[in-house]
Amino acid sequence: MxxxxxxxxxxxxxxxxxxxxxxxxxxxxxxxxxxxxxxxxxxxxxxxxxxxxxxxxxxxxxxxxxxxxxxxxxxxxxxxxxxxxxxxxxxxGTTSVSKSIANFDVSGSSRVSKVIDKSRLVFEVGDVITEEKQFDFALQVDTVNSASKNFTVTLDNGYSYFSTIIASEVDTNVDIVIKNDEDMVLFQTKLEPEEIVQIKDIELYNADVLKIEVNGRISGNNGNVFLLDPVVR
Known part of the structure; x- marks a missing residue:
């Protein structure tokens, strides 16, 4: 040799x-x-x-x-x-670049706003062991009650996946539905009172519009729901 x-x-x-x-x-x-x-x-x-x-x-x-x-x-x-x-x-391998929803136009309900003040975005996360985590950005849906809070996120291109952490400050159940521009349901869940749920890589089928519906169960001012660090890729 x-x-x-x-x-x-x-x-x-x-x-x-x-x-x-x-x-x-x-x-x-x-x-x-x-x-x-x-x-x-x-x-x-x-x-x-x-x-x-x-x-x-x-x-x-x-x-x-x-x-x-x-x-x-x-x-x-x-x-x-x-x-x-x-x-x-x-x-x-291929490189997948995530893009924050902060970069896109959000329209619809006046109760939906972008939050960039990190001091407001500290939540306890984790299943067995919880820890405080500070997030960089959120979509806040306030005054969640039985009146629908529907809004639209207009993307700049077709994307494959959507991920976020949904945090509820509401003391009753909250229904979350995410659809594409053709009203195909991409994701839906029922949040328990004050529940935090991570959703990762929802298939978007190259959607260029996301329609998000947030519905509470009772009337009146009943707290906020946050979509924390929402991204598409």
């Missing part, structure tokens, strides 16, 4: 992740062994890795671990790979 001393930036790839080189280990001289006798099998089929111009790539063994270039393996399993030269970062 052939021994070589090389300067390598190598990555063992078995799952999608983002890899960032640390400042104290960007370059390191190591002793590696080229192992042309090692076969790579993916989903039962032998895989012969090649570089960008079609040359065969030989697996490298360092301290008992086998390494191959990230791009060769990621392309074999149809996993996107990108290189950011400014941050020396290899990114595997």
């Amino acid at each position: 052939k021994k070589i001393s090389v300067i390598l930036v190598v990555v063992m790839l078995f799952s999608a992740m983002t890899l960032v080189a640390t400042a104290d280990s960007v370059f390191e001289t190591v002793t590696a062994t080229l192992r042309g006798d090692i076969k790579i099998v993916i989903n039962g089929e032998e895989f012969n890795p090649k570089d960008a111009v079609g040359n065969d790539i030989t697996p490298v063994v360092i301290d008992g671990s086998t390494y191959l270039p990230v791009r060769a393996i990621s392309e074999a399993v149809d996993l996107p790979v990108n290189w950011d030269g400014e941050t020396n970062t290899v990114s595997l």
